[in-house]
Amino acid sequence: MHRLKQGSKVIGTKQTLRALEREQASVLYVAKDAQSKVTVRALDLAKSQNLPIVYVETMEELGSVCDVEVKTATAALIK
Incomplete structure (x- = not known):
């Protein structure tokens, strides 16, 4: 998940x-x-593109890793 921060x-x-x-x-x-x-469409698209999917325990934790002050359901690294 450190890649998500940087x-x-x-x-x-x-x-x-x-x-x-x-x-x-x-x-x-x-x-x-x-x-x-909320997440099913993103998961389906990621699976169809054979992208790695990383699960984070909570929306609060994902938001924190992304350096935002709100809970976050999904995030993605950009190529």
């Missing part, structure tokens, strides 16, 4: 989906406690 990234489901749809993402990060209706 690398170019998108944060939040809307931006993450946009990056996945444009095939710009290299790794998907998903909070385990996020609602599945």
